[in-house]
Amino acid sequence: MSESDEKLVNVKIDGREITAPASLSAIQALWHAGYPRIKSVGCLEGVCGSCRVLVRRAGNSEVRTQLGCQTLIEEGMQVMFLVFPRPTHHTYKLEEINSSWEVQTKFHQIFPEASRCRECRGCNSSCPKGIDVMRGVELAAKGRFREAGELFVECVMCDLCLTACPELIAPNHVGLFSRRVTAYFHTRPSNLIRRLEGLQRGKFKVDE
Amino acid sequence: MIGIPYAEALAHYQSTNSRDLKESDMATDELLRAFHPDYREDSLVTLRVGPNQGNRCHRQLAQLLQADARIDEADLAGATIVKTDVLVVGGGGAGCAAALMAEQSGARVIMATKLRLGDSNTVMAEGGIQASIEKGDTPQMHLDDTLKAGHDRGDRKLVAKMVMDAPDVIRWLIQQGMQFDLDEFGDLMTRRAGGTSADRVVYYRDYTGLEMMRALRESVRNSKIDVWDYSPVVELMSNESGHCAGAVISNLKDCSYVLIEAQSVILATGGIGRMHLNGFPTSNHFGATGDGLVLAYRLGAKLRDLDSFQYHPTGLAYPQHLAGTLITEGVRSAGAHLLNGKGERFVDELKTRDHVSAAILKECAEGRGVRVDENTAGVWLDTPGVERSNPGILAERMPKLVELGKKCGINPAQMPLLVYPTLHYQNGGVVIDEHGRSTVPGLYCVGEVSGGIHGRNRIMGNALLEIISFGRCAGQQAAEMSHGRGHKKVTIGHLSKLRRELAVAEMPMDVKGPMLFPECAKFEKDADYEGFRRKKR
Numbered sequence: 167m168s169e170s171d172e173k174l175v176n177v178k179i180d181g182r183e184i185t186a187p188a189s190l191s192a193i194q195a196l197w198h199a200g201y202p203r204i205k206s207v208g209c210l211e212g213v214c215g216s217c218r219v220l221v222r223r224a225g226n227s228e229v230r231t232q233l234g235c236q237t238l239i240e241e242g243m244q245v246m247f248l249v250f251p252r253p254t255h256h257t258y259k260l261e262e263i264n265s266s267w268e269v270q271t272k273f274h275q276i277f278p279e280a281s282r283c284r285e286c287r288g289c290n291s292s293c294p295k296g297i298d299v300m301r302g303v304e305l306a307a308k309g310r311f312r313e314a315g316e317l318f319v320e321c322v323m324c325d326l327c328l329t330a331c332p333e334l335i336a337p338n339h340v341g342l343f344s345r346r347v348t349a350y351f352h353t354r355p356s357n358l359i360r361r362l363e364g365l366q367r368g369k370f371k372v373d374e
Numbered sequence: 375m376i377g378i379p380y381a382e383a384l385a386h387y388q389s390t391n392s393r394d395l396k397e398s399d400m401a402t403d404e405l406l407r408a409f410h411p412d413y414r415e416d417s418l419v420t421l422r423v424g425p426n427q428g429n430r431c432h433r434q435l436a437q438l439l440q441a442d443a444r445i446d447e448a449d450l451a452g453a454t455i456v457k458t459d460v461l462v463v464g465g466g467g468a469g470c471a472a473a474l475m476a477e478q479s480g481a482r483v484i485m486a487t488k489l490r491l492g493d494s495n496t497v498m499a500e501g502g503i504q505a506s507i508e509k510g511d512t513p514q515m516h517l518d519d520t521l522k523a524g525h526d527r528g529d530r531k532l533v534a535k536m537v538m539d540a541p542d543v544i545r546w547l548i549q550q551g552m553q554f555d556l557d558e559f560g561d562l563m564t565r566r567a568g569g570t571s572a573d574r575v576v577y578y579r580d581y582t583g584l585e586m587m588r589a590l591r592e593s594v595r596n597s598k599i600d601v602w603d604y605s606p607v608v609e610l611m612s613n614e615s616g617h618c619a620g621a622v623i624s625n626l627k628d629c630s631y632v633l634i635e636a637q638s639v640i641l642a643t644g645g646i647g648r649m650h651l652n653g654f655p656t657s658n659h660f661g662a663t664g665d666g667l668v669l670a671y672r673l674g675a676k677l678r679d680l681d682s683f684q685y686h687p688t689g690l691a692y693p694q695h696l697a698g699t700l701i702t703e704g705v706r707s708a709g710a711h712l713l714n715g716k717g718e719r720f721v722d723e724l725k726t727r728d729h730v731s732a733a734i735l736k737e738c739a740e741g742r743g744v745r746v747d748e749n750t751a752g753v754w755l756d757t758p759g760v761e762r763s764n765p766g767i768l769a770e771r772m773p774k775l776v777e778l779g780k781k782c783g784i785n786p787a788q789m790p791l792l793v794y795p796t797l798h799y800q801n802g803g804v805v806i807d808e809h810g811r812s813t814v815p816g817l818y819c820v821g822e823v824s825g826g827i828h829g830r831n832r833i834m835g836n837a838l839l840e841i842i843s844f845g846r847c848a849g850q851q852a853a854e855m856s857h858g859r860g861h862k863k864v865t866i867g868h869l870s871k872l873r874r875e876l877a878v879a880e881m882p883m884d885v886k887g888p889m890l891f892p893e894c895a896k897f898e899k900d901a902d903y904e905g906f907r908r909k910k911r
Contacts, residue, residue, distance in 0.1 A: 207489070319581070323492070358505075373534075
């Protein structure tokens, strides 16, 4: 099972013809063949969202978006690294939302495009994590932030849906907004609060 | 690698039902001395140059600490100069916490990051974050556990500050919009870290770091902090009285050097996993090349515990292309056993990480590991056992593990995973005080680049705590200290002293530091960055 008797496959990465063992990811194959690659490399575990790639498989005209570190090479595969898009224009601060009663109003001020989703599913088909992004946007637009946020547990903020969305909704930021307001307004653990009170009253000391 | 062949070991695993632990025949100290990689005599050297001259240090790290700089004065002719109050180097959890607090305290902040904002070990952290919040637990117990696990080599003052700050750190994170796993009544759930005396780790699934980084990244993005991505620091700068006064950035986008002059600099550059010490695989991020240690050391900052690194017990051993990938301690915390090739338990899985790792290395060295091929052996992590005693727990609490299983073609609920220690954390680092100040005025160090908190061994959940606790504190301090002080002259003059010392010590001048990128990425050969290459002097 050593590398030497592993199956070799031919792939094309960023226009370069490469022959490498089939167990390698697109990034590893590039390095294996001696090509440098620094940008668009991150955690190499599929959680940082840096290594956005376009992938086309042999005999298939469809182009998919994936994460390069999670894409194992296959015979005849073509891979292109994508640059990162400009950051979204949406900005907000959680502190500027005065109470949880205002979240829905604020959401539509911050993300006015979210209610204009044309249901093209571009976000869903671009997501390398298989998140039902469109449903998340729909839920958020209805004010169901907790439910919307739950859909984005696996989101790595690769911005592929942001790139795909023709309405400039920035769906991943909508998802993250939903998660953040849920924590900001509704996470109030009594065990933590009790301990904070105790600390404030000087109940806990440590020997320094 | 010697060991029991895979198929035979799998048969042993399947046919053994007893999971009783036989008494371990070795005490921790003896076991570590015999099997922990820190104690491999040939891997240590004595530093000959710099503030830690005479101290023991890992050979590979020593090579970089005593390396030549990447630049000299001539490279900086005509370089753009930018001024700010606080420069934060590093875009992980510690850097974000520091930058956010500095900005909130009124400072102008630039954050320079080698890759992109959030590209860090933080985003990969799984286990959780420690805070003593449960009834039977106290900050004192947290302190005692931390010092004991570090073999009493930690700095008590630093640990005391951190454990007292911990509950407020969790509160601050919630205010940044970070979610945690809660029970049905909305209380924080806790789990137990190996080598500790109470359930103290709060978490979000096995995505704690990802969830933290998502929230912090969004906070930073929505602030006035000026984020410079693809901007590795190649040298720090100092003023006429030796205060740290900024840094030289190499801008990878247009291949130019930029000088950032700052009132204070906060290094939050993380660890060294990608140096692959002793040839071990690593769980670390692509950018974890120990740059901060090199930069700080050259400017005269004292370092500590340079011979102490953490090898996490459960890195994936097989398949090869995923070797070193971390499997969270949360799995053992949930009750998973470690089993050798005979299907026997050989260690209390919730001992400290250094002990468990050494025990795994012992099993493999003595032929009781599971042998895959000439290069690969490991022991079983009995994930099916956890699933049996707690059906559904893997899918519900450890989605990242389940995903990893898919990539290996293994369903961890049915098949055990093969694990082997992986280089995970740098226990030591830059010496700091309770405010994150290094021994060089104006230079702060926070997170993994700093040393002293974890002694010679870190427990699960203390890293995520440390980065936020000290990050916040250093950010605030740096902002407050940056009023009214001006530099007369900002230079890289410390390099002439460095080169003199290197020459006197007859060190090879062909090694250049900081490393910036792992060897596999071939930065030094990349035609895109030709402008940074220096002609041989």
